[in-house]
Amino acid sequence: MAILVDKSTKVICQGITGAFGAQHTRGCYAYGTQMVGGVTPGKGGTFFEIEAAESGGGYDGKQKVPAGKLPIFNTVEQAVKATGADATMIFVPPPFAADAIVEAAEAGIRLINCITEGIPVLDMVKCMQALKRYPKTRLVGPNCPGVITPEACKIGIMPGYIHRSGDIGVLSRSGTLTYEAVWQITKAGFGQSTCVGIGGDPVKGTDFIDVLDLFQKDPATKGVVMIGEIGGSAEEEAAAWIKKNMTKPVAGFIAGRTAPPGRRMGHAGAIVSGGAGTAEGKVKAMKEAGIAVCDSPSEIGVTILKAMGRA
Amino acid sequence: MNIHEHQAKALLKELGVDVLEGIVCFTPEEAEAAFTKLGTPVCAVKSQIHAGGRGKGKAVAPGKLDASKYDAKTGDYSGPGVTSERGVVIVKSAADAKKTAAGLLGNVLVTKQTGAAGKVVKRIYVEAGCKPDKEFYASVLLDRSVGLPILMISPEGGMDIEEVAEHHPEKILKIHFDPNEGLWPNQASRAAYFLGLTGDAFKSGAKLLRSLCSAYGKLDAAMLEINPLAVAGNRVFCMDAKLSYDDNALFRQKKAEELRDINEEDPNETEAKKYDLSYIALDGSVGCLVNGAGLAMATMDVIKLFGGSPANFLDVGGGASKEKVAAAFKIILNDPKVKAILVNIFGGIMRCDVIAEGVIAAVKEVNLKVPLVVRLEGNQVERGKQLLKDSGLPIQTADSLSEAAQKVVASVK
Numbered sequence: 001m002a003i004l005v006d007k008s009t010k011v012i013c014q015g016i017t018g019a020f021g022a023q024h025t026r027g028c029y030a031y032g033t034q035m036v037g038g039v040t041p042g043k044g045g046t047f048f049e050i051e052a053a054e055s056g057g058g059y060d061g062k063q064k065v066p067a068g069k070l071p072i073f074n075t076v077e078q079a080v081k082a083t084g085a086d087a088t089m090i091f092v093p094p095p096f097a098a099d100a101i102v103e104a105a106e107a108g109i110r111l112i113n114c115i116t117e118g119i120p121v122l123d124m125v126k127c128m129q130a131l132k133r134y135p136k137t138r139l140v141g142p143n144c145p146g147v148i149t150p151e152a153c154k155i156g157i158m159p160g161y162i163h164r165s166g167d168i169g170v171l172s173r174s175g176t177l178t179y180e181a182v183w184q185i186t187k188a189g190f191g192q193s194t195c196v197g198i199g200g201d202p203v204k205g206t207d208f209i210d211v212l213d214l215f216q217k218d219p220a221t222k223g224v225v226m227i228g229e230i231g232g233s234a235e236e237e238a239a240a241w242i243k244k245n246m247t248k249p250v251a252g253f254i255a256g257r258t259a260p261p262g263r264r265m266g267h268a269g270a271i272v273s274g275g276a277g278t279a280e281g282k283v284k285a286m287k288e289a290g291i292a293v294c295d296s297p298s299e300i301g302v303t304i305l306k307a308m309g310r311a
Numbered sequence: 312m313n314i315h316e317h318q319a320k321a322l323l324k325e326l327g328v329d330v331l332e333g334i335v336c337f338t339p340e341e342a343e344a345a346f347t348k349l350g351t352p353v354c355a356v357k358s359q360i361h362a363g364g365r366g367k368g369k370a371v372a373p374g375k376l377d378a379s380k381y382d383a384k385t386g387d388y389s390g391p392g393v394t395s396e397r398g399v400v401i402v403k404s405a406a407d408a409k410k411t412a413a414g415l416l417g418n419v420l421v422t423k424q425t426g427a428a429g430k431v432v433k434r435i436y437v438e439a440g441c442k443p444d445k446e447f448y449a450s451v452l453l454d455r456s457v458g459l460p461i462l463m464i465s466p467e468g469g470m471d472i473e474e475v476a477e478h479h480p481e482k483i484l485k486i487h488f489d490p491n492e493g494l495w496p497n498q499a500s501r502a503a504y505f506l507g508l509t510g511d512a513f514k515s516g517a518k519l520l521r522s523l524c525s526a527y528g529k530l531d532a533a534m535l536e537i538n539p540l541a542v543a544g545n546r547v548f549c550m551d552a553k554l555s556y557d558d559n560a561l562f563r564q565k566k567a568e569e570l571r572d573i574n575e576e577d578p579n580e581t582e583a584k585k586y587d588l589s590y591i592a593l594d595g596s597v598g599c600l601v602n603g604a605g606l607a608m609a610t611m612d613v614i615k616l617f618g619g620s621p622a623n624f625l626d627v628g629g630g631a632s633k634e635k636v637a638a639a640f641k642i643i644l645n646d647p648k649v650k651a652i653l654v655n656i657f658g659g660i661m662r663c664d665v666i667a668e669g670v671i672a673a674v675k676e677v678n679l680k681v682p683l684v685v686r687l688e689g690n691q692v693e694r695g696k697q698l699l700k701d702s703g704l705p706i707q708t709a710d711s712l713s714e715a716a717q718k719v720v721a722s723v724k
Contacts, residue, residue, distance in 0.1 A: 095562060120560035121453060122531055125490055128458045159690060174605020176657045180712075183657075183688065200604060203458045229605055232455040255608035258593075258615045259624070266589040266604025266626040268559060269455070274473050279612075295616055297609040298713040 002149040002194040003169070003214040003221070004111060004138075005087060009153045012085040013038040014092050014100050016048050016072060021091030024115070024157050026050055028089070030057040030065045031160040033153050036083040037071045044074030059151045061161035076100075076107040087111040089146060089155050097142060098123035105134040112205070113155050114141035121268070124203040131205070139205025143267065145175040145197035156197070158182075166191020168304060169215040171208060172227035173200050173234075173267070177255060177297060181225050184301025190310065193221040200267025202231065208238035216246050223249045223308040225300060226291070228282055230256030231270045235282040239289035251292040251304035254279045312556045314570045315359040317436040319535075319554035322566070326529060327522040329515070329548040333438035335359070342412035345437035346405040353440035356411045358398040358420050360430040361575040363553070365398035368422030370415050370432060378427040386423025394418045398432075401440070408437060433574055443550065446539035447506050448472055449520065451527040459487045462494060462524055464502050468539035494524040511545035519547050531560030579623075579642050586638040588627055595620025596723050598643035598652040598681075600636070602627050602661070610655045613712055619720035622649045636669035640677050651682040653719040655712055656689075663687040663695030671702045682722035683707065686715035 011028065015021035016038025029035040029050055038048050050068035057065035073079040076088065088109050092100040097116040104112045119142050131139060140147055146156015150163035158175070162183045170185075170192055172178040178197055185192060196211050198204060208226060215221045224246075228235035235254065242250055257279040259265045261272040272278050286293050294303040305311035314322075320330040334345035346354050358365050364386055375392025382389070395414035402408045412435055421429035446468025454461040465483045467475045475482055484505045488494045494502075499517040508516040519540075527535050536553040561567050573581060583590035589604065593611070597619045601607035604626045611621035623646065627639050643649055656666050670685060686709040687695045699706050707722075709715035 094559060118559045120531055120563070121533065121557045122490055122528060122560065125453070125458055125460065129489060129491065162689065172605070174603060174608075176601075176603025177605035177609055179657050179689070180606060180609075202453060202455045227605070229608060234456075237456070253609070255605045255612060258611045258621055259608055260591075260593065263591050264558075265591065265608050265624055270604060270608065274476075296613050296713050296716075297606070298613070298711040 002152065003211070003218050004147050004194060004196065005149050005153040005155060007034070007152045009087050010034050010036045010083060010085045011087045011089065011155055012036060012076070012079045012083065014076065014088055014090045014104065016040055016070070017043055018091055022048070024089070024091065025070070027157070027160070028154050029068055031154040032058060033155060035068070035070055036085050037073060037079050039073050039076050039079050041074050043072050044078065046072050048072055059160060076103050076109065080107045080109065085109065087155060088113065090114040090116055092116060094118040094120070098127040101127050101139060102130050105131055105137040109137060111147070112137060112139045113144070113146045114139060114205070115144065115146060115157055117143040119143070119201070121203055124201065128203060128205070140196060141199040141204060143201040144199030145178065147194065147196050149194045150192050158195070158197070162186055163195065164191035167193050167220060167222040169193045169218070169221040169224045170195040171211045171224070172197055173229050173269070174227060174255060177227050180297055181227060181300040185304065188301050188305060188311070190305065193218060200229070200269050202269035208234050209241045212238060212241060212246060216248060221248065223251070223304055225304045226250055226252045227300070228252065228254045229267065229270050230254070230259050230265065230272050230279050231277040233277065236285040239285040239291060242291060243289035249292070249304070249307035251294065251300065251307050252286045253294055253297055253300050254282045254286070255297070312558055312561065312567060312571065313361040313575065314554055314556070315361070315434070315572065316357065316552055317359060318570045319552040320549065322530060322554065323526055323549065323552055326526040328519055328526060329546065330552065331439050331441055331548060331550065333436050336412060336435050336437055337416070337433070339409040339412040339416065342435060342437050343405045343409035346402065346408035349437065349439045351440040353401055353403050354408060355438045355440065356400045356402055356408055356415065357436045357438060358415050358432045359434045359436055360420055360425070360432060361572070362422055362424040362430055364422035364424045365420065368398035368420045368425070369393050370395035370398060370418040370420050371429065373417070373419050373431065376419050376421070376429060381421060381427040383427065386421070388421045398422060430575070441541065441543055441550070443541035443543050446541050446550070448475070448538045449523065449540045450534065450536040450538070451524055451532065452534045454487060457487060460490055460524070460527055462486045462488060462502065462520065464506060464520070466506050468541065472538065488524055490528040493528070494521045496521070508542060508547070512542050512547055515545060516542065516547040530554065531557045531564050533557045579645050583625070583642050586635055588625060588635065588639055588642070590642055591624040592646065593621050593623050594648070595622045596648055596650040597719055598622045598646065598649040600625050600627060600639050600643060600652065600654045602656050606655065606657060610653065610712065613716040614653065614720060617716045617720045619716070619723055622646055633669040633672055636666070637673040637676055640673040640679070644677060649681060651684070651719050651722045653715055654683065654685040655715060656687050658687060658689035658692065658695070662691040663689055664691045664698055667695035667698040670706070671698065671704065674704050674706070682719070684709055684715050684719040684722070686710070686712060
């Protein structure tokens with residue numbers, strides 16, 4: 001058991017013929033994810049070919065990759081009808097990405113992972129209003145690495161081989177910082193139940209509390225790592241929720257203590273404005289909620305293991 | 312992306328938001344002519360820089376600015392070379408306009424928001440005078456927690472809104488609206504009542520607020536602030552206007568590119584954009600080159616944690632090529648404050664040996680003179696470290712980010 005995705009998850013890629021979409025469709029396929037097709041308007045009826053390889057496949061990146069041939073469709077609706085896909089990863093360019101999200105929701109996709117970075121904020125505002133009509137659909141992202149249940153299903157751009165199946169849930173607003181935490185846990189001999197990158201944008205689908213709730217209810221998850229950054233108040237809200245509802249140990253880290261106010265630090269959502277959204281405020285709220293917060297990202301792994309009585 | 316007050320006002324005017332008449336000027340002679348043309352008994356001569364606090368700021372002759380006489384808390388400057396006691400000046404004659412403009416143009420305006428370095432005034436806005444009966448505050452911005460824009464208004468105009476929020480939260484009204492629908496008439500009325508407007512002024516205030524909310528959407532604004540908003544008789548209008556664009560939407564805001572003022576941007580940040588690098592200049596001495604925004608912030612934090620100070624934020628992105636790494640090195644080294652560099656790369660999809668090759672090539676190309684600490688982790692890390700070692704270059708390596716930060720901080724001290 002894990003959350004959001006497992007071996008039975010059938011995945012399509014929207015934007016499969018773009019360079020980025022093609023590269024990561026191959027990556028997810030090689031990992032062992034059930035990739036069942038792709039969508040590129042105008043290229044329906046053609047196929048996405050994957051060549052066999054001697055290595056680079058499997059959960060450790062060292063296995064053979066079998067040849068593959070994925071059907072391409074003009075619309076998500078057609079793809080779902082033909083393949084039974086229940087999840088999608090979106091690599092569509094920013095001007096069209098919000099539309100692609102709504103299309104996936106309308107086609108009945110259960111889990112949408114939007115990897116695209118740089119979507120106009122107003123598009124996401126409108127998109128989130130539209131998604132209210134599809135309560136069964138969950139959006140993860142945008143501007144995120146995706147979701148992985150190690151040794152079962154990888155959807156997104158994270159390097160698969162750094163993960164091992166285990167019982168620590170990881171959720172984060174940052175991509176590479178998540179890899180950092182995951183790698184520390186793996187090198188210490190432990191593994192992850194599911195890792196969710198919720199993304200660095202100010203308006204997004206899934207937020208900390210949504211995932212924390214899933215981890216709390218998941219019997220396979222025994223502890224949780226939560227990685228936040230400056231901007232907004234999602235970490236403070238999550239901390240309050242954890243204090244009230246969470247019985248599993250949680251470790252945390254907040255990036256951006258040295259970020260100057262009023263500047264966007266790479267991520268569109270990483271900005272301290274009007275004295276709100278500071279790292280200090282977030283760390284304080286998290287500590288008050290009983291979360292084990294570390295000062296250096298080098299210590300994320302050991303901090304959660306200590307909190308779980310394993311180090 | 313920020314734009315000047317006069318540009319924001321021109322955009323708002325086109326979208327039906329009432330603003331005062333004004334003329335942008337680049338010379339004292341133009342300011343003199345503008346006063347005459349506007350024809351009001353008084354005019355405001357306003358420095359155009361991308362920073363707030365202009366009214367209380369001081370203009371200083373560029374060569375005479377003494378940074379040690381700047382108080383970062385209050386924004387006060389008590390040093391020599393002052394050419395104008397204020398960044399926004401009310402003038403009563405064309406000659407006065409000319410003289411005031413000469414005191415501002417080409418000089419450095421130091422305000423609470425500019426920092427000790429200040430900003431050179433390259434243009435001024437001469438605006439028709441007005442006699443407001445009352446001043447208010449209005450802004451439109453994103454409320455991230457609910458994912459909707461919000462109209463924020465207060466009868467306390469011209470004040471620092473954060474102070475109002477802290478001491479008199481009851482004097483602020485916040486109204487969420489759906490950008491597809493704009494501000495509903497009832498919402499606009501509620502806001503106009505809150506400001507205490509009556510009669511025809513009430514009508515014009517409600518209309519202005521609706522136009523303002525619709526402009527926020529049409530312009531893909533990240534933030535739109537009118538402080539103060541004013542009422543004079545039946546007329547409600549913007550006395551100041553501040554607009555910043557959502558950078559992600561610039562591709563469809565065709566006008567925005569023309570409005571960009573490169574003088575207001577850090578030249579290194581402009582250069583970084585050409586290579587699709589995310590760079591922000593800071594005050595410290597340790598240059599950073601990192602992949603991923605979160606990791607880049609965390610790297611800055613760890614440098615500080617071990618007693619150093621970061622010179623910049625720099626995210627080379629996921630697919631850092633050799634060329635990108637070389638460009639990043641050059642940009643970091645353009646900053647004379649940089650005394651050492653820390654490279655921190657988590658090679659996930661990217662292979663560490665490829666990154667190591669990029670670093671080696673860049674070090675040779677730029678003839679690096681400052682200490683360099685490289686921390687690689689992830690895919691093909693052993694090969695990457697070996698390459699760095701075999702290069703014969705004075706590159707220190709580290710296994711963890713903490714170790715890397717300690718080494719780089721030690722090399723600066």
